[in-house]
Amino acid sequence: MLKEHGIDFVVPVTFDRDLAQLSSERFLDKLCNQLRMKSLIVGPDFAMGHKRDGTLETIPLLGEKLGFTFKSVDLLKDRDDPVKSTVIRNLIAEGSVESVSQMLGRNFSATGTVVEGLKRGRTLGFPTANLEIPNGYAAPGDGIYATWAYLESGRYMAATSIGTRPTFTEGGRTIEAYLLDFSDDIYGQTLRLEFVKRLREEEKFDGVDALLAQINKDVQQTRDLLTTDSV
Incomplete structure (x- = not known):
């Protein structure tokens, strides 16, 4: 499914204690150096880093420093409901599989x-x-x-x-x-x-x-x- 949408590969990252302690700048620096990240696209309620220190306001500044572009996109909606993993998981648990199909x-x-x-x-x-x-x-x-x-x-x-x-x-x-x-x-x-x-x-x-x-x-x-x- 990912290949059908033009995604070449996925790099899974294990969230552990060491990773949780990284500031947003240190984590983004790793992405730039190890994966050669050129662009970061996130949702409207996104935050990252230790104590969520990376915000929609601070990450663009880090992008200028580290050399990547940044973009925040609006959430996709199904009627009035946002299409989010939490919403989908709740619908699955309820057995509302037709609503899940609509969102997925x-x-x-x-x-x-x-x-x-x-x-x-x-x-x-x-x-x-x-x-x-x-x-x-x-x-x-x-x-x-x-x-x-x-x-x-x-x-x-x-x-x-x-x-x-x-x-x-x-x-x-x-x-x-x-x-x-x-x-x-x-x-x-x-x-x-x-x-x-x-x-x-x-x-x-x-x-x-x-x-x-x-x-x-x-x-x-x-x-x-x-x-x-x-x-």
């Missing part, structure tokens, strides 16, 4: 490894792929979602459940995807789920029959929605 310009996705679960879905006639994502990675809030599932073998429609399976009170939050028209063994494979729409909240049903009736509705709604989405 693409569907939000989560990638992980397919691991063994309790096989509850298999006994109900809806075998699911249990997705294990790395700790600290964002995942949508509890609910049922229409998703696209990506494997090495291709792209598949999937009805995905995130939550604690309250009907069975088995505890433990899981991400389980039922891939439509698919029956291969994919344990250990990398799976990417692309979230298109939140269908409903997670619910506790009175029994298995009521749960199965709702799962069938979820699967059909997913098929109808993604058939339209793929056109």
Whole structure:
């Protein structure tokens, strides 16, 4: 995605105690000397350096001294809401994946490894792929979602459940995807789920029959929605 927008490479910087103690001038000096920085572009509420000593007023002066240009740009807005990482993370946690897609310009996705679960879905006639994502990675809030599932073998429609399976009170939050028209063994494979729409909240049903009736509705709604989405 970065390459598509003309970015050649990214240099990750680990924020540690030593880095936190650097003044804005010392940090910018490192960027100029080690990365040959020629221009710095920031947002309207930007500050940097120890105790945020580098501001929109002081950084241009440092640019003149160190030899780089400086520009502050306005925040991109979606309607009246600023497009910021904090806002997007909050929307993901709420399960508002359609709003997230609007802000990102693409569907939000989560990638992980397919691991063994309790096989509850298999006994109900809806075998699911249990997705294990790395700790600290964002995942949508509890609910049922229409998703696209990506494997090495291709792209598949999937009805995905995130939550604690309250009907069975088995505890433990899981991400389980039922891939439509698919029956291969994919344990250990990398799976990417692309979230298109939140269908409903997670619910506790009175029994298995009521749960199965709702799962069938979820699967059909997913098929109808993604058939339209793929056109």
